[in-house]
Amino acid sequence: MKYVAILGCGVVGGGVARLFTERTERIARAVGEPVQLKYILERRDCSGEPWAGLVTDDFSKIENDPELTVVCECMGGVGAALTFVRRCLKAGKSVVTSNKQLIAEYGLELLGLAKEGGCSLRFEAAVGGGIPLLRPLSEDLAVNRIDEVFGIVNGTTNYILTQMIENDRGFAEALSEAQALGYAEADPSADVDGFDAQRKLCILANLAFGSNLPPERVSAEGIRNVAAEDVACAREFGCAVKLIAHAGRLPDDRITALVAPRLVDLDRPLASVNGVMNGVVVRGDAVGECLFYGAGAGRMPTASAVVGDALEALRHGDRSPFDWGEERPERFVDPETLPFRWFVRWEGETPAGITEVCADGGHGYAGISPAWTRAQLDEATAGRRVLSRIRLLE
Amino acid sequence: MKYVAILGCGVVGGGVARLFTERTERIARAVGEPVQLKYILERRDCSGEPWAGLVTDDFSKIENDPELTVVCECMGGVGAALTFVRRCLKAGKSVVTSNKQLIAEYGLELLGLAKEGGCSLRFEAAVGGGIPLLRPLSEDLAVNRIDEVFGIVNGTTNYILTQMIENDRGFAEALSEAQALGYAEADPSADVDGFDAQRKLCILANLAFGSNLPPERVSAEGIRNVAAEDVACAREFGCAVKLIAHAGRLPDDRITALVAPRLVDLDRPLASVNGVMNGVVVRGDAVGECLFYGAGAGRMPTASAVVGDALEALRHGDRSPFDWGEERPERFVDPETLPFRWFVRWEGETPAGITEVCADGGHGYAGISPAWTRAQLDEATAGRRVLSRIRLLE
Numbered sequence: 001m002k003y004v005a006i007l008g009c010g011v012v013g014g015g016v017a018r019l020f021t022e023r024t025e026r027i028a029r030a031v032g033e034p035v036q037l038k039y040i041l042e043r044r045d046c047s048g049e050p051w052a053g054l055v056t057d058d059f060s061k062i063e064n065d066p067e068l069t070v071v072c073e074c075m076g077g078v079g080a081a082l083t084f085v086r087r088c089l090k091a092g093k094s095v096v097t098s099n100k101q102l103i104a105e106y107g108l109e110l111l112g113l114a115k116e117g118g119c120s121l122r123f124e125a126a127v128g129g130g131i132p133l134l135r136p137l138s139e140d141l142a143v144n145r146i147d148e149v150f151g152i153v154n155g156t157t158n159y160i161l162t163q164m165i166e167n168d169r170g171f172a173e174a175l176s177e178a179q180a181l182g183y184a185e186a187d188p189s190a191d192v193d194g195f196d197a198q199r200k201l202c203i204l205a206n207l208a209f210g211s212n213l214p215p216e217r218v219s220a221e222g223i224r225n226v227a228a229e230d231v232a233c234a235r236e237f238g239c240a241v242k243l244i245a246h247a248g249r250l251p252d253d254r255i256t257a258l259v260a261p262r263l264v265d266l267d268r269p270l271a272s273v274n275g276v277m278n279g280v281v282v283r284g285d286a287v288g289e290c291l292f293y294g295a296g297a298g299r300m301p302t303a304s305a306v307v308g309d310a311l312e313a314l315r316h317g318d319r320s321p322f323d324w325g326e327e328r329p330e331r332f333v334d335p336e337t338l339p340f341r342w343f344v345r346w347e348g349e350t351p352a353g354i355t356e357v358c359a360d361g362g363h364g365y366a367g368i369s370p371a372w373t374r375a376q377l378d379e380a381t382a383g384r385r386v387l388s389r390i391r392l393l394e
Numbered sequence: 395m396k397y398v399a400i401l402g403c404g405v406v407g408g409g410v411a412r413l414f415t416e417r418t419e420r421i422a423r424a425v426g427e428p429v430q431l432k433y434i435l436e437r438r439d440c441s442g443e444p445w446a447g448l449v450t451d452d453f454s455k456i457e458n459d460p461e462l463t464v465v466c467e468c469m470g471g472v473g474a475a476l477t478f479v480r481r482c483l484k485a486g487k488s489v490v491t492s493n494k495q496l497i498a499e500y501g502l503e504l505l506g507l508a509k510e511g512g513c514s515l516r517f518e519a520a521v522g523g524g525i526p527l528l529r530p531l532s533e534d535l536a537v538n539r540i541d542e543v544f545g546i547v548n549g550t551t552n553y554i555l556t557q558m559i560e561n562d563r564g565f566a567e568a569l570s571e572a573q574a575l576g577y578a579e580a581d582p583s584a585d586v587d588g589f590d591a592q593r594k595l596c597i598l599a600n601l602a603f604g605s606n607l608p609p610e611r612v613s614a615e616g617i618r619n620v621a622a623e624d625v626a627c628a629r630e631f632g633c634a635v636k637l638i639a640h641a642g643r644l645p646d647d648r649i650t651a652l653v654a655p656r657l658v659d660l661d662r663p664l665a666s667v668n669g670v671m672n673g674v675v676v677r678g679d680a681v682g683e684c685l686f687y688g689a690g691a692g693r694m695p696t697a698s699a700v701v702g703d704a705l706e707a708l709r710h711g712d713r714s715p716f717d718w719g720e721e722r723p724e725r726f727v728d729p730e731t732l733p734f735r736w737f738v739r740w741e742g743e744t745p746a747g748i749t750e751v752c753a754d755g756g757h758g759y760a761g762i763s764p765a766w767t768r769a770q771l772d773e774a775t776a777g778r779r780v781l782s783r784i785r786l787l788e
Contacts, residue, residue, distance in 0.1 A: 015680075019537050023537050026536065026537060026539075027536075027537060029717055030533070030536040030717075032713070130680070130681035130682065130684070131681075131684055132526070132530035132534035132535065132684065135530070135533075135534060136526035136530055136534075139424070139529075139702065139706060140518065140526035140529060140530075140699070140706075141526065141698065141702060142420065142421075142424040142702060142705055143413050143417050143424070143701040143702060143705065144698055267666075267668075269663060269666045269667070269673075269687055271666075272661075272662075272663045272665075272666045273663070279685075284698065285694075286409075286524070286694040286695065286697060286698035287524035287525075287689065287694070287698040287699075288524065288688065288689045288692075288694075288695055289688060289689075290524070290525055290526065290687060290688035290689075291673075291686075291687035291688065292684070292685075292686060292687075293663055293684060293685035293686075293687065294681060294682060294683060294684035294685065295681065295683075295684075300679075300680040300681070300682075301680065301681045301682055304535065304537055304538055304678065304681040305534070305681075307537040308533065308534040308535060308536060308537060311533070311536055311537065312533060312534075315710070315713075316710050319426065319709075323424075
């Protein structure tokens, strides 16, 4: 018999509790012996839940129970969650978490604590929700030099952009709908300004490239400035506007990371990732491009990934499978210094070098630039009113 | 130091040898200690290759070397490969293989031998080439009840159908092009008649549902009868014709498996899996639908998966992660007894119950039936000349 605990029994924690209590046979088969959920750390009243008898508000019970080998952190944030995760790892208990903020900001430290504690830290659910992504990237593709990892990692913004693309909504209207459906928060900033995607990209980039890239080094642009006219003009030349988190390795082994709206060719599989779904492409030098697609959020998809990680930690809990690496600031390149092709919408004369594609239905025109840095783009469009500039994904 | 051997140094084996000899640092980091390629079993002359010094034609050296813990089988077929894999597993050496025929036909026996030998058998490369798919399905998604697994698992037929869809080729012309490009064999039967997909679907179904489904119980229809008119009419109502391998669990827990051309709605991600690429959807009850997409064949993608498996066997070689299960023939349902909606093309009067969609440009018409078994379809179309009948994927 093996034993697990859950910290926090909200949306995700409740799903994890449900899987551990309802799927005992399947879990025993996967681990090779029975697994019992022993404690749930929660202050809220859980009476009425089938697992009410497991609830405790005393963390030290979990920390000091020698039978307990794996702890699932489902509290979120970097307050108590950080304290408890540190203490679990120091006590030699493997930790599984869906907490992207915790991993993006403290991943290096926590992986080090796991190593010292002879246990492991896993966080599949922190990026792409239920989609198996981080472990395939880190283990199945381990022999590859990863050259690029990019995709759609925020379901809220993807829902909004899909509504703009498919139903000709404006940004504000699509946001209101997303809020009414519970896909967006009352304060939508973490999603629409790209901060959620920024943290997830950090994690992806650190696993792919083995450099401890801090969140503040990842440039993030959100989708507030994407206009209905941009979406319509993008369609005219066979592209969809998507919020893309992209990290790449340059030929000189430096790395760059950017969250920003991008024009994605409709022929590419990422362009078909619609609604609240997520999709991430990993490009390795041996395997080529792989895409991983599925539900990027939600109670049961996220719980599926947390429990998948827990089963692996129960089988092989002595070592984290991630090659996160030390911080090497000299390796990071600001994407503003790199050339991109830009979709530009402007009023006035067509700027030299830009190929006009269409009129935007109002007073503006839209076109595509050659590969330019932002400074070159600014220079070429000087004197016009620039309505939009969105990088192409190539 | 750990040691591995390769059986067979053809296209895939050569790629595996290259990764093991060129990626020593990356491999040591992934395994936790250095790994050395010790033998390559091959009769052909390999002089000139950097690994020529490792080549032997004496299998007993490999079988009897106590240092050797993992063997990569890259010979193919079920002759010598089967004999050698059995002997490796009995000798307690974990085996990694890309051999779909071997696993589809002997998977149950070989997994049993691995268990008895205290070692493991892995075969990620046997389905979907380089795409991480079987391990995510079996481990990351282990807590899910899998309800469906389906997709495009044969790159040759997908290339041919993509040419028919995008460039208005007929089947014969697209096949000739695929042969000229080396995507199809001189005798293309294994691909175009669905036998390759049939073996891969066996493996997927057995991992997903834990039943030892033999290849001959999987119905297979190929793409020889897909006409240019079918592709054009399918486009008229927003679908692409794809060769889909599909295995599903019925509400009564029986299972069904079918390889056949299907009409796939263009909004679904599978419809964007084009050219020689593969894509497989796994539907689990907690996670929902996940899609895994990438290169389904080719030297280095396949070698990436073989080496990924070998690294995992070097880390944790004592247990295969698969829940294959015993054969339970009473669980298999013949898809011919199940209802499908059909795309039908006919000459003559519109059959009752079928909604006409378009004329095919010649003498025929095309439409969609309600959910009917094949017998119901035959009855409804009696007296007409039926030119095509293709199931919808729903």
